[in-house]
Amino acid sequence: MARKKRLLWQLYPPYLVITVVAMVVVTWYASRSLRHFFLDQTAGDLKARAHLLESQIQDHLDPIDEKELDAFCKSVGKRASSRVTIVLPSGKVVGDSEQDPSTMDSHLDRPEVMQALRGGSGVSIRYSRTLSKAMMYAGIPFKKHDQVAAVIRVSIPVDDIDAVIRNIQLRIAMGGLIIAVFAALISLLVSRQLTLPIEHIRRWAESITRGEFQFRPPVSGSEEITALSDAMNQMAVELRKRIDTIMRQRNEIEAVFSSMVEGVIAVDTEERIISLNNAAAEMFGCHLSEVQGRSIQEVVRNTVLQRFLRETLTSRKTVEKDIVLSSHGERVLNLHGNVLCDAEGSRIGAVVVLNDITRIHKLENIRREFVANVSHEIKTPITAIRGFVETLRNGAMRNPDDARRFLAIIEKHVERLQAIIEDLLSLSRIEQESEKGGIPLFKSNLRDVLKTAIQVCDLKATAKKIGIELTCEEDILVKIDPPLLEQAVVNLLDNAVKNSEAERKIRVEVARKDGEIIISVRDQGRGIAKEHLPRLFERFYRVDRSRNRQQGGTGLGLAIVKHIIQAHGGHLTVESEPGKGSTFTIHLPRT
Ligand code: ADP
Numbered sequence: 001m002a003r004k005k006r007l008l009w010q011l012y013p014p015y016l017v018i019t020v021v022a023m024v025v026v027t028w029y030a031s032r033s034l035r036h037f038f039l040d041q042t043a044g045d046l047k048a049r050a051h052l053l054e055s056q057i058q059d060h061l062d063p064i065d066e067k068e069l070d071a072f073c074k075s076v077g078k079r080a081s082s083r084v085t086i087v088l089p090s091g092k093v094v095g096d097s098e099q100d101p102s103t104m105d106s107h108l109d110r111p112e113v114m115q116a117l118r119g120g121s122g123v124s125i126r127y128s129r130t131l132s133k134a135m136m137y138a139g140i141p142f143k144k145h146d147q148v149a150a151v152i153r154v155s156i157p158v159d160d161i162d163a164v165i166r167n168i169q170l171r172i173a174m175g176g177l178i179i180a181v182f183a184a185l186i187s188l189l190v191s192r193q194l195t196l197p198i199e200h201i202r203r204w205a206e207s208i209t210r211g212e213f214q215f216r217p218p219v220s221g222s223e224e225i226t227a228l229s230d231a232m233n234q235m236a237v238e239l240r241k242r243i244d245t246i247m248r249q250r251n252e253i254e255a256v257f258s259s260m261v262e263g264v265i266a267v268d269t270e271e272r273i274i275s276l277n278n279a280a281a282e283m284f285g286c287h288l289s290e291v292q293g294r295s296i297q298e299v300v301r302n303t304v305l306q307r308f309l310r311e312t313l314t315s316r317k318t319v320e321k322d323i324v325l326s327s328h329g330e331r332v333l334n335l336h337g338n339v340l341c342d343a344e345g346s347r348i349g350a351v352v353v354l355n356d357i358t359r360i361h362k363l364e365n366i367r368r369e370f371v372a373n374v375s376h377e378i379k380t381p382i383t384a385i386r387g388f389v390e391t392l393r394n395g396a397m398r399n400p401d402d403a404r405r406f407l408a409i410i411e412k413h414v415e416r417l418q419a420i421i422e423d424l425l426s427l428s429r430i431e432q433e434s435e436k437g438g439i440p441l442f443k444s445n446l447r448d449v450l451k452t453a454i455q456v457c458d459l460k461a462t463a464k465k466i467g468i469e470l471t472c473e474e475d476i477l478v479k480i481d482p483p484l485l486e487q488a489v490v491n492l493l494d495n496a497v498k499n500s501e502a503e504r505k506i507r508v509e510v511a512r513k514d515g516e517i518i519i520s521v522r523d524q525g526r527g528i529a530k531e532h533l534p535r536l537f538e539r540f541y542r543v544d545r546s547r548n549r550q551q552g553g554t555g556l557g558l559a560i561v562k563h564i565i566q567a568h569g570g571h572l573t574v575e576s577e578p579g580k581g582s583t584f585t586i587h588l589p590r591t
Contacts, residue, residue: 087153
């Protein structure tokens with residue numbers, strides 16, 4: 001590509017050329033005119049001189065005295081610094097200030113002589129063979145009785161005229177040169193004057209490109225430059241506004257993007273990461289600063305996700321899949337993939353939205369497990385009842401002792417079924433009410449509720465000679481649902497009685513601590529091994545399955561307690577040591 005010339009160097013040389021050419025033309029024309037003028041003047045002068053000689057040669061021409069005429073020419077020629085020649089109409093030279101006339105040829109062919117002989121005056125510039133130099137001749141006729149008697153010719157060397165003209169031309173040229181230098185300087189200044197504001201505007205445009213909007217050059221120069229500067233200024237203001245808007249929108253999008261709970265990964269068609277948000281970075285344990293532009297294979301080492309992305313990039317519709325991540329504990333992610341298209345609709349990559357569905361997955365598993373557990377729990381008594389009914393029908397009824405025994409067993413199983421159903425119903429009732437917007441709570445006296453619960457369990461406890469002690473201040477008011485809290489405490493007391501040897505003690509204590517009301521039920525029973533504690537509050541979880549069945553437990557008691565306490569905005573904890581006893585603690589928020 002041809003190298004771009006600066007505007008100054010595009011403007012200045014033409015200016016200079018135009019100035020110099022103009023000066024040369026003017027000088028040439030002026031000197032030409034001057035030469036013409038000068039020659040005209042000289043011709044006039046020569047003619048005037050010739051006329052002055054007319055009267056003086058009259059005497060020597062009538063009759064013609066060649067000697068006198070020649071002498072006259074020589075003396076006048078010397079004084080007038082010009083050549084004076086007198087030619088007769090025959091062409092014969094009779095007098096000449098420079099030469100001997102007898103040696104001179106006929107002058108009839110000389111143009112000035114020819115014109116003078118015709119009656120007018122003649123002027124001619126030509127090379128003189130006689131004197132061997134260029135001369136200017138002027139000839140006039142000398143008339144006698146209207147007849148041309150002689151031609152008086154006066155001439156001077158042209159060299160003299162040319163020397164004067166050259167001198168004048170030299171002066172004009174010198175003047176022209178000085179003017180040309182001035183003109184060149186002025187054109188340089190004008191060019192700079194023109195290009196300087198453009199240079200300013202260029203630098204300004206460059207600063208705008210760098211994002212520096214504050215610098216604004218002083219607006220000066222022609223109307224066009226000022227208009228250009230104003231237009232640029234307007235453009236800079238608009239540009240700044242637009243950039244601000246784009247930045248604000250980008251920040252908003254980034255804020256939304258980074259605060260999203262769902263992970264988002266966008267990749268290009270080469271599977272390089274275009275964008276990845278906080279949630280996705282956290283899911284894959286990578287740093288946001290390191291991922292931009294890197295390939296997804298380097299950043300996320302999960303072959304299922306990589307395959308999913310490849311599938312999304314080639315697919316036409318939304319792709320969905322659940323994957324399991326095991327890098328930071330087991331996490332289940334639900335992936336939704338879609339192709340990314342630009343404004344023209346061509347494919348530029350893919351975007352994947354990742355939902356952490358670990359909790360939903362867990363709940364789903366719990367629900368499935370729960371249904372399986374309920375079925376299993378119900379199946380056992382039903383199978384037993386069915387078996388005994390069959391046995392009775394097949395003849396056992398005829399033996400009254402057997403019949404009574406079997407009926408008693410059937411009754412026990414029915415009671416068990418009833419207990420399971422009642423517990424399930426109360427669990428679902430508590431759950432439903434909590435979901436609906438909470439169980440209505442009333443300020444109630446805690447001591448009264450606890451006393452009623454103890455009374456309910458008293459019969460069972462007394463049968464095992466177990467004493468239940470209550471330590472609670474009289475006037476503790478807590479926001480509760482009294483029947484539900486009573487049921488929770490009854491369940492805990494029932495468990496304590498069931499799991500304690502005879503003649504032990506159970507303590508129910510109430511304390512205020514860290515903004516909580518703490519109700520603890522402490523027994524001196526067999527206690528619970530550590531490995532059972534994390535799952536103890538799950539539905540149908542039992543420490544010792546066969547013993548629990550014998551005791552008539554449903555495995556739902558503690559799950560109900562947990563739900564009741566949660567419905568009160570509190571939580572349940574347990575501490576236990578095998579062989580020494582257990583303490584179940586209800587934490588209620590203080591009113
Ligand atoms: P259930 O209603 O069948 O008693 P729970 O959910 O109340 O079921 O109890 C779950 C398990 O925890 C049972 O296996 C029970 O043996 C055990 N457990 C509950 N409370 C105590 C306690 N105070 N001491 C020892 N074991 C307990």
